[in-house]
Amino acid sequence: KLVNSRDNALLARASKVVPNGVWGHMATRAIGPGYPQFFAKSDGCRVWDVDGNEYIDFMCAWGPNILGYKQPDIDRAAIDQIGIGDIGNGPTEVMVELAETVVDTIDYADWALFQKNGTDATTTCVTVARATTGKRKILVARGAYHGAVPWCSPSVVGVTTEDRAHLILFDYNDRASLDEAVAQAGDDMAAIMMTAFRHDVNRDQEMPEEAFLKHARAICDRTGAALILDDVRAGFRLDVRGSWARYGVKPDLGAYSKSIANGWPLAAVAGSKSMLEGASKIFVTGSFWYGSAAMAAALKTIEILRTTDALAHIEAMGQRFRAGLTEIAARNGFELSQTGPVQMPMVRFLGDEDLTIANAFCAAALRHGIYLHPRHNMFLCAAHQPADIDRALEAADAAMKDTIRTAR
Numbered sequence: 408k409l410v411n412s413r414d415n416a417l418l419a420r421a422s423k424v425v426p427n428g429v430w431g432h433m434a435t436r437a438i439g440p441g442y443p444q445f446f447a448k449s450d451g452c453r454v455w456d457v458d459g460n461e462y463i464d465f466m467c468a469w470g471p472n473i474l475g476y477k478q479p480d481i482d483r484a485a486i487d488q489i490g491i492g493d494i495g496n497g498p499t500e501v502m503v504e505l506a507e508t509v510v511d512t513i514d515y516a517d518w519a520l521f522q523k524n525g526t527d528a529t530t531t532c533v534t535v536a537r538a539t540t541g542k543r544k545i546l547v548a549r550g551a552y553h554g555a556v557p558w559c560s561p562s563v564v565g566v567t568t569e570d571r572a573h574l575i576l577f578d579y580n581d582r583a584s585l586d587e588a589v590a591q592a593g594d595d596m597a598a599i600m601m602t603a604f605r606h607d608v609n610r611d612q613e614m615p616e617e618a619f620l621k622h623a624r625a626i627c628d629r630t631g632a633a634l635i636l637d638d639v640r641a642g643f644r645l646d647v648r649g650s651w652a653r654y655g656v657k658p659d660l661g662a663y664s665k666s667i668a669n670g671w672p673l674a675a676v677a678g679s680k681s682m683l684e685g686a687s688k689i690f691v692t693g694s695f696w697y698g699s700a701a702m703a704a705a706l707k708t709i710e711i712l713r714t715t716d717a718l719a720h721i722e723a724m725g726q727r728f729r730a731g732l733t734e735i736a737a738r739n740g741f742e743l744s745q746t747g748p749v750q751m752p753m754v755r756f757l758g759d760e761d762l763t764i765a766n767a768f769c770a771a772a773l774r775h776g777i778y779l780h781p782r783h784n785m786f787l788c789a790a791h792q793p794a795d796i797d798r799a800l801e802a803a804d805a806a807m808k809d810t811i812r813t814a815r
């Protein structure tokens with residue numbers, strides 16, 4: 408049984424001084440019933456809430472944790488850099504080294520610049536595309552998430568139609584729909600922006616079709632528009648070279664954040680030569696964007712990803728988790744839809760349109776010590792070991808049995 412008295416007290420206190428107590432995607436009212444709101448600590452693949460309940464974590468801070476919370480080599484690199492100096496009146500040498508590393512690592516990158524959040528990076532990609540092309544229209548996939556500022560926020564509250572005036576929507580993986588959007592943009596198309604694969608909330612994930620990516624690439628080659636890869640969520644977890652490297656499709660611009668520094672705050676825009684002039688003309692900046700501690704963490708994170716089998720390990724753990732869930736579901740009389748890459752699992756119960764079963768299952772899973780999400784993709788990290796996955800599967804089995812009693 409979950410104890411949550413301290414959690415409730417903190418939320419009551421916060422509610423007096425913070426809008427709704429907590430904002431954004433980590434507000435538990437936006438996730439589902441039974442979730443603790445406040446956490447006390449994290450380590451490896453585990454998190455502890457403020458009431459002392461321990462969870463094997465399958466959200467990984469919604470992506471940033473790729474090599475384990477508190478990974479000692481990465482934290483050491485960042486803390487050492489804090490000892491030397493984090494922010495000043497300009498970058499340190501670490502910035503140059505990190506840009507060289509990104510260019511050497513990401514297959515289409517000839518240059519990089521650094522920021523703090525994924526939204527900084529996606530927004531800058533749009534600005535660079537417009538600066539390069541002199542055009543205005545940005546084509547984005549219906550239902551995709553690119554950040555939380557007016558041009559792309561999933562909420563329309565406080566947003567004007569003018570903020571979105573130059574967005575044109577198409578359906579991911581649908582060539583005809585993309586062609587229609589391109590026709591609608593006419594000769595005013597600045598960019599096509601897409602996530603690494605389709606990972607919209609509350610629907611099955613879809614890998615990109617190679618022919619679709621190549622079609623988008625060909626359109627951009629023909630028209631001069633920029634092909635933008637929003638790799639904020641998937642970047643580095645699937646492939647350190649960029650998530651489309653395996654398809655042989657090179658975007659012109661890419662946005663990174665989340666896992667690039669294993670939880671230290673950093674974002675990056677990577678671009679090809681053709682975007683360099685535009686990127687050199689725009690003005691983008693931020694008080695903390697040259698902070699070198701997070702850059703030192705990113706250098707170490709990328710080094711580990713490039714020189715160890717961490718990514719293969721994460722994939723193997725994802726496979727173990729998916730196969731185990733399939734078996735447990737069958738045993739308990741549930742049918743699951745598990746889609747997208749195993750490193751970023753999306754688990755949905757078939758026939759559960761209103762999420763009654765998913766919500767009951769995830770609430771029960773919390774009581775049995777695992778932190779899942781009922782309708783958003785989850786994340787695995789290199790700290791997940793076979794014993795953690797097996798322990799999580801036992802918890803999932805117990806949670807399904809609870810769900811049968813309470814929700815079916």
Ligand code: PMP
Pocket residue numbers: 523524525526527529552553554555602637638639640664665
């Ligand atoms: N793009 C994608 C695909 C994302 O998943 C996110 C974050 N969930 C963002 C952009 C925005 O990143 P941030 O929240 O760091 O601004």
